[in-house]
Amino acid sequence: MSEKLEVAQEKLLNLVQIMPTEMIELSESWRRVLAETIISTMDFPPFDRSPLDGYAIIAKDAEGTVPGEPVILRQVDYVPAGDVPHHTITSGTACRIMTGAPLPPGATGVVRLEDTIADGDKIIVLNGHGAEKNICFQGEEISAGEEVISAGTAINAGVIGMLAVLGKAQVCVFRKPLVAIIATGSEIVPVDCQLTPGKIRNSNSYMLSAQVADAGAKTILMGNVLDNVDEIALMLENASTCDVVITTGGASVGDHDLIGEVYEKLGITLLFDRVSIKPGMSMLAGIKNGKLYLGLSGNPAAAAISFEQLVRPILMKMCGHKTWWRPRVRAVLASPFNKSTGAKRFVWSQCWQKDNGIVAEPLRLQSNGMLKSAMIANSLIVIPENSPPLPSGSEVEVILLVNA
Template sequence: METMISLERAWEIVSQKIQPIKTEKVNLHEAYHRILAESVTSSIDMPPFDRSPLDGYTYVASPSDLMAITLRQVSEIPAGVYPDRDLVQGECAKIFTGAPIPQGANCVVRMEDTESQDDQVLIRQPVLPGANIVHQGEEIQKGEIILTPGSVLDPASIGLLAALGVEEVTVYRRPRIGLLSTGSELMEVGQPLLPGKIYNSNTYTLRGLLMEAGCEVKVASFVPDRLPETIETLESFKDMDAVVTTGGASVGDYDLVREAFVGMGCELLFWKLNLKPGTPAAVGIKQNQLYFSLSGNPAAAMITYELLVRPALKKMAGCLDQEEVFPVKMAGSFGKSGKQRRFLRARAVLREGEIWADPNYAQGSGILRSMAGSNLLVDVPGGHGPVKEGEMLFARWIPSEGE
């Protein structure tokens, strides 16, 4: 087991152990924010015919049409109706947005550039051949691969699949995650708070984060700092894809989670990350099932989740995209320095096209309020010294729902 390792080394270890979960077919209505498991190939051209992108008149244009011309209207073509006749020189058809272009016609002129009386239409500003026509297959051609495995099915992707007539897609099953909070100091919300106790907030924040990541979550009642109950509860998650625990992760006499991992047959992959907050994190594995032990300090638990657990869940669910880092300028200072790498909670501010990071006033590992309103984690290297306003650092987003 490795100890006090970098975040990058931790991810290298964890990512090598991740096994993609099984796939399933779902109806398009149930596919929002799911991860595609198979390529989707278009069975049709899109659009499936030459169509008009606007309301106007379609006719047979000539490059020599430089002055106004008068044409005879012979038909009207609304959207959804296929033309019942071809057009020849000197004729036109009134056409509406999305309607098919009739045979013979080679352009569409805007309605506002015409005048009509009875069956006579004056084209005040003639257009060239090919003007204002969306050609068959211009957007997508039959046989073209539209979406590839690992794609997140956002509303635009779902709409595209619907436009192609796709009814079902093969996606990765939602990860099933067990969640356990430990600590004899915990009390459930809704009960009168007793002396020396705190309310169990971590279950609520982590459950929300897991659900936000598209997981199915099985929440166990929190357990006190006793080894038998901890092992028993962990073993109740044997049908889960992964398990996340919070609390009992440090070096105290009552920090029993690592011992519980070993006691129920886990191989410990590492303990302690060389960063703040969230140093006392551990990961174990048992029969391809990953176990994540996070700090009991609320902000530390959330930050370690964002840095390590969320990327692991995304890979497990078949998502190819991982979080990227990007430069930010600091809109405020942070006075502390230290040997360890630190992640500051901050709010993104856009100034003259640049992203600035406004650090939260409180950065303690137990200050849950510091995460509210924060959408950036700013990476401060170990040994950096106090952070100054205007300084350039790197950051990563704290994803919001659906991302």
């Protein structure tokens, strides 16, 4: 069952559910996904307030100042920030007011402290122009009853600030999916081992755990296991309390490509066992009891691309995000891509702005087994299926490896 990429993506996305919710402290909520829609119960600012230090006045009293002809007012009150006014302002009077303090009743403007001179309770206003603009009006940012932040919003610095304004000391977010990662392959040894002939270290598990974290989920590193159906099956059963179970290796067609066999043994229903993309063609997906099992390639660069295209979107959905996809732009190739392409291909690239357009440079090392390009790529060029070699200057679609 080989699938086209878009069909495989849709199949998986349709099978996963958004995670249940949990309450967490606001201070822990950065990069989480809000699970409640926040409706304000009151106006913000909660009162007309001064945006600066100065004197609250009747704006008309001072609008006629010209150099050498100040207006003189009488101070009748003083409102530090956090306090409340005690007097109504009438024509000819002024109230000393601090940044953030509530405007006294009657006041229709604020003159800046720098534009005044105080002499006892006599306030000499040197420049009263535009005093009426120096008010932050009650409700000018948020009205009572307004929907301010919707469920599914990724919590960035601005959102955290707004949640604090609204008094959300605890917030309801979607739980992070827990992803088990298992490296299969008799050639694989743990990262802290010396290499003996024929062995390589488990790099996929660490790479994927960073990709999982970038998608907002959590990893359990289950380590590595030999090419043995029973041992792999036991690992998968141990991992079955997690929300998603990822293996690497054993995903293609040889004698030792055992993941399909393991799925069969465990009664995991195979969804597909090949996806028509390069790299990343070797990939299986299965489901049992509503839980997804994903078998990625043992080749690191291929596993990374399969993750980007097929695992990241489902984790983004499970995390509760509104957008599951990386941003894409149109770019032109800064140098040729000399391979013709059967299946849709993803090419590690660096892209940047040039002459106001965007150019993308295919990186030199694109082998499935290599990580050098993955370290420095900021993007992936998408080469459509059945493309001829593409000369420099060809227009291409590029996936930006940033969060949307």
